[in-house]
Amino acid sequence: MANDIAEKQLNYFTETLATEVSQFMAQLDKSKIYQAADLILNAKQQGGRVHITGIGKPSHVSHYTAALFSSTGTPSYFLDATEALHGSAGQVMSGDIVIAVSNSGETQELQRTVEALKKLGVTLIAVTGGASSWLAENTDLTLFAGVEQEGDSFNKPPRASVVVEILILQALSIVLQEKNRLNLKQYHLWHPGGALGESLERE
Template sequence: MYQERLANYFSITEKETKQIIDKTSSEALEAASELIKEAQKLGGRVHVTGIGKPGHVAHYIASLYSSIGTPTYFLDGTEAIHGSSGQVEAGDVVIALSNSGETEELKKTVQTLKNNEAVIIGVSGREHSWLAEQSEVFLFAGVEEEGDTLNKPPRASILAEIIVLQALSILLQEENQLDPEMYYKWHPGGSLGAAIKGSVKG
């Protein structure tokens, strides 16, 4: 039984991963990259927020973007309406994640940020969601099945969010013209830093 369930999980994950790659809009990714670039030119910053499991994705994405030369800050989706939105200034870009795009807590956070003149990049599994309507740029990250019989715990949907935002990181990395020397400057530690050190002059 377990082998059958695992095989089903891997099959669904493979299918959903391929579908999200096929459905991801390069035009939307380019628009998001351009939005971030223009905000940075004017001194704006980038933040990532989400409620629940997408909040954990937000932590990772903020760390990834920072490591490739786009300083990015995690914004707690719940604390934002209790004062933490003060870290976001007018003109800053906020990437907001929500599988449904209808989560009440995130609605309050996004509305607060928009009232403070932040620019929203929405990431959701529903193209016609509230979040999509509130976003300057919308990135679709939807799946049909999560990968288990219950079809509720977020599995494939989390992978979809990560894949889409990793794709955006590729454009940002190219925009920043990241090279090994720059990357080593920000990441000198661990085995990754050691592997890069050999290719860095001096």
Template structure:
């Protein structure tokens, strides 16, 4: 295969993964949207590794689209940052395996506080899924790299799930161009929304 064919193969694998995740959207997605739309606190997103990087992006997108959100690093949660969680918050806990110890423990602590927990995981029978109020299935058949190891298709699917949540909630809240400009007045996007 050529470099071009290898590159196209990555796109094809990730497109297939996105279509599969999209086709599995179910009542858990609806539950998550309704819960987040009516949330009286903030949406706290947690994860580690690539899931943590993706979680930061999801939190930023939510905030940009009118949903108050912060990112909580799961390891830091075990060293004092759990204090940012409150009973009226919603925790989105991201772990492709659903077994990442710090993510599962953060979710358990959120539940102990009375917060709702929404899992984003590729294993709907995992420890994380079992303790959550709703589970968003981000499972992919395979990663896009030649070793089937690097978080590629799975991280793309997680970003897409986060975008789907944020945009759906934003539409449900009738978030306007003026609202967007208030949150994002800088840069070219800010200029386009004036």
């Protein structure tokens, strides 16, 4: 019986995820991605840096995205949203870019962090499923990353929403990579080890 329920839920998850991702990609606002890339590149030209932050599961998305951006030509830093209120905001300077990730856009802890960061003179980019949320209304640019169904019987744990957050940030990373004119030789300098490094040596 338990296996039957699990199989039913797994099928529901795979079907829901396929639907949500398909719908999300179909409505992806590419113009907003280009705007975000331009904000980042303009800041970079002026010596500004990129920081990515979030609370809960979005903090893991932020960790991954900072690593991805850094490895593809846009040095980026994870900013712990909680620690930012206790001194870590010192890593952020006027002219920097901060990308804030939140599914709801209403997370109170992140609101306090954003309010503190705004006083530092940064440009804020929201990645959120809340198109009319507090976060969307209190940042300079919003990249919509929302779903209707997460993919399980609770519809609460972040599942599909995490996927689309990563997808839109990956899309942004691709635009930045191409605008930075990253080539394989440069890429190899940052990836000398492992199977990836070995494959690049054969290029």
